[in-house]
Amino acid sequence: MATTDTLILATDITNSQTVAVTLDGKNILICNANGDFYAVANLCTHQRAVLTGGRIRNCFLACPLHGVRFDLRTGKPLGELTRVPLKTYDVSLADNGNLQIELD
Amino acid sequence: MSELIKVKQQGEARCEGLSYQDLLDDETIEVPAYLRQNTNPYMGDEDIGVGRWIDRDFHELEKKKLWPKVWQMTCREEDIPEVGDHHIYEIVDQSIIVTRTGENEFKAFINSCLHRGRILRDCDGHAEEFVCPFHGATWDINGEFKGIPCKWDFSHLDQKDMSLPQVKVGTWGGFIFINFDENCVSLEDYLSPLPEHFARFPLHDYYKGAHVERVVQCNWKVGAEAFMESFHTLETHSEILTFTGDANSQYDTFGDHVSRSVTPMGVPSPHMPEVTEAETMRDILELSGRMATDSAEGHEMPEGLTARTYVAETNREMFGEIIGESLDQATKSELEDAILYMLFPNTQVWTGYHGNIVYRFLPNGDDHNSCIFETMILMRYPKGTKRPEPAMKNTLRPDQAFSEAPEIGGLGPVFDQDDSNMAAVQKGMIASRKGAVSLASYQESRIRHLHQSIDKYLNA
Structure with missing residues (x-):
């Protein structure tokens, strides 16, 4: 496990916004769902669309392409389009206000 | 004599004791006209064959002649708050995309x-x-065709109408309805007199505080009927008899699409003459799940007050605080009674100032022996x-169990009791040698009304 600074201030991601970052070669999407931050792999497990800009509601992120919804807490999908969960990463707040992510 | 009373009414006998209309005489606030309506025109007393609930053929007939013709509730407007949000509504073997296309505009596509x-x-x-x-064929949210990859291979579609086919859409009370029939009556006509009766309860401005669903192993009509009469309270929900005027309920029908039951609350059942006012007050607060508080702790019945009045006044004060609005003009009846409307064929809505229950019974896909039972609770803010x-x-x-859904509170255990009958009714109907059910003339009249309205569609 490596704690990695995203260099993004938590205050720069507004509610329901997504921000994509590349860390250690991984494309990761940071999401603000009602003030809680989540980080998931930025690639839909249905047909590999990028999830950036997907709509967030109630802790669920919807893929912009075909609408699969993923539970940001667990990465688990709803519905029939895919049964494969998104990889999730732990997010924490650094002392300087930046978001940091636990990479494997 | 009013026009309505001249019409022969369903069943002539009524339970002894205070009727709902008698209780209205005791109101101190002017009683709105919709509560004074008391109408249940004669429909007959014949047995009804069980085939209507258990036969595949009957289900096929409904599939062909009922569901394609009726207005049906799909979801709440608040479920799809932004343009481009959509809900997939499925009925038997049909699937519809109900989508918001503008601030106050909805479309429904096949x-x-x-x-x-x-x-x-x-x-x-x-x-x-x-x-x-x-x-990858693509349409915009208004249903206009935007294209398909490898367009060179589809020049034969250039002259075809590639817009997504639509069905009719309408809204009332924050609900979105659809109708597959291009020539159907307007939603307004279909709903009448529901909007008028809900004038004091602007449901479009309530929010959905809970939404729970579960498959139940019975025909959708068996499910719906479990909530269309209070006669079953005596045997199925005996713990609520201390505060439920079960057999003194009033049952009304209004045209083909709307019926109503009003069960007085805060009064004991006529089956339980020995109950004290204090017991009624304690039990309604603790057990009903619909009052402003679910605990009787700290509540003492003031001398000379009835439980019905005390609980209504408690609700008036507490509901008023929650919604930030005075409920001075609310009757006791509206503050505590079970006033439950049925909108044909499968949606039921309670009146109320806070915490209005909604039921819907959908066929479980194409299976006529199971249904999806949904409950929503509409709340004010x-x-x-x-x-x-x-x-x-x-x-x-x-x-x-429904009691595993904490968001529906005291309703969960009540639904579990109802649930213990629903699948069992389906099973027993299949086993029946009699092959028919016999309905109570008055108390189960809304069930007869439901079936007579279904017949109007099936025979059309």
Whole structure:
């Protein structure tokens, strides 16, 4: 496990916004769902669309392409389009206000 | 004598004791006209064959002649708050994309790709455009065709209408309805007199505080009928008899599409003459699940007051605080009675100032021996504050009890009692040698009304 600074201030991601970052070669999407931050792999497990800009509601992120919804807490999908969960990463707040992510 | 009373009414006998209309005479606030209506025109008393609930043929007939013709509730407007949000409404073997296309505009499309027929959207969600997951044929959210990959291979479609087919849409009370029939009556005519009766309860401005669903192993009509009479309270929910005027309920029918039951609350059942006012007050607060508080702790009945009045006044004060509005003009009846409307064929809505229950019974896909039972609770919020987000639907597994859904509170254990009958009725009807059911003339008249209205569609 490596704690990695995203260099993004938590205050720069507004509610329901997504921000994509590349860390250690991984494309990761940071999401603000009602003030809680989540980080998931930025690639839909249905047909590999990028999830950036997907709509967030109630802790669920919807893929912009075909609408699969993923539970940001667990990465688990709803519905029939895919049964494969998104990889999730732990997010924490650094002392300087930046978001940091636990990479494997 | 009013026009209505001249019409022969269903059943002539009524339970002894105070009728609902007698209780209205005791109101101190002017009683609105809709509560004074008391109408249940004669429909007959013949047995009804069980085939209507258990035969595949009957289900096929409903599939062909009922569901394609009726207005049916799909979801709440608040479920799809932003342009591009959509809900997938499924009824028997049909699938519809109900989508918001403007601030106050909705469209409903047949959920089937015009290329190879795959359903276009698999689940509720949000879309800037509808892209078929199979080959990528694309429509905008207004249903206009935007294209398909390898356009060179589809020049034969250039002259075809490639807009997504639509069905009719209408809204009332914050609910979105659809109708497959292009020549149907207007939603307004279909709903009448529901909007008039709900004038004091602006449901479009309530938010969905809870939404729970579960498959039940019975025909959708068996499910609906479990909530259309209070006669079953005596045997099924005996713990609520101390505060439920079960056999003194009033049953009304209004045209083909609307019926109503009013069960007085805060009064003991006529089956229980020995109950004290204090017991009625304690039990209604503790057990009903619909009052402003679910604990009787700290509540003492003031001398000379009835439980009905005390509980109504408690509700008036506490509901008023929650919604930030005076409920001075609310009758005791509206503050505590079970006033439950049925909108044909499968939606039921309670009146009330806070915590209005909604039931819906959908056929479970194409299976006539099971249904999906849904409950929503519509809540109010303080005037001038931001509308809370609607609750997400909680789908219980078939082996879960309704009491495992904490968001519906005291209703869960009551539903579990109803649930213990629903599948058992289906099973018993299949086993029946008599092959028919015999309805109570008055107390089960709304069930007869439901079936007579179904027949009007099936025989049309």
